[in-house]
Amino acid sequence: MGHLNPLFDLFFPPRCIFCCSRLEGEGAFSTCEKCLAKLPVHCCHRCGHPLPEQIDPCPVCRDYKLSFHGACAVDLYRGRMKRVVQKYKYGRQKHLAGPLGKLMARRLKKCGWPQLSAVVPVPLHRQRLLERGYDQSLLLAQVIGDELGLPVRTVLVRSRPTPSQTKLGHNERWQNVRDAFSVLPEHTVSGRLLLVDDLLTTGATAHFAAAALLSAGAQEVYLAVVGR
Numbered sequence: 679m680g681h682l683n684p685l686f687d688l689f690f691p692p693r694c695i696f697c698c699s700r701l702e703g704e705g706a707f708s709t710c711e712k713c714l715a716k717l718p719v720h721c722c723h724r725c726g727h728p729l730p731e732q733i734d735p736c737p738v739c740r741d742y743k744l745s746f747h748g749a750c751a752v753d754l755y756r757g758r759m760k761r762v763v764q765k766y767k768y769g770r771q772k773h774l775a776g777p778l779g780k781l782m783a784r785r786l787k788k789c790g791w792p793q794l795s796a797v798v799p800v801p802l803h804r805q806r807l808l809e810r811g812y813d814q815s816l817l818l819a820q821v822i823g824d825e826l827g828l829p830v831r832t833v834l835v836r837s838r839p840t841p842s843q844t845k846l847g848h849n850e851r852w853q854n855v856r857d858a859f860s861v862l863p864e865h866t867v868s869g870r871l872l873l874v875d876d877l878l879t880t881g882a883t884a885h886f887a888a889a890a891l892l893s894a895g896a897q898e899v900y901l902a903v904v905g906r
């Protein structure tokens with residue numbers, strides 16, 4: 679990511695967020711050409727799981743009922759992508775929202791989905807926001823909104839705090855977030871919405887967040903995440 683201040687770039691030349699090599703030229707995604715070329719080209723149109731080629735039905739999600747109509751991810755949540763997401767979420771590297779959000783928008787442009795009407799971040803519980811100091815999904819949603827020319831609507835709320843999903847098993851994750859989301863009472867929703875989150879693991883969070891939007895009046899809900 680080039681900075682506005684050329685002196686800053688002189689002393690701190692922009693580097694690839696994945697491999698840290700010095701970026702030559704544009705580097706629009708703060709990612710070098712090599713790392714950009716390694717990102718998967720296909721992902722399951724239903725659950726967003728990156729695939730080496732388009733496989734139908736997708737082996738990862740064929741047994742699941744998902745409330746969202748389509749999903750996409752930039753890459754699998756492992757290796758270099760896991761390191762970058764962890765820096766972003768837990769390492770206070772808020773600036774990574776820019777490149778990660780742009781990579782999500784780049785991926786979204788290839789999905790061939792119908793025209794979306796707004797971007798809705800999956801909300802962070804207040805307690806978690808206080809600990810982290812920023813809402814990682816909201817920042818990504820803002821970058822995507824800018825890139826795709828869509829408004830960002832923060833209409834979802836976590837109706838109850840949910841313990842972190844990371845230490846829970848598969849079924850517990852689904853129970854943990856069941857009915858955890860609702861649309862703020864003073865807001866109405868309509869149209870095709872793009873739900874944005876940093877990660878999609880079991881899909882439980884996105885499933886219930888999308889279900890809340892659909893029952894409040896959204897026509898369809900699509901999902902974009904960084905890591906799957």
Ligand SMILES: [Zn+2]
Binds near residue numbers: 711
């Ligand atoms: Zn690189």
Ligand SMILES: [Zn+2]
Binds near residue numbers: 736737739
């Ligand atoms: Zn799938």
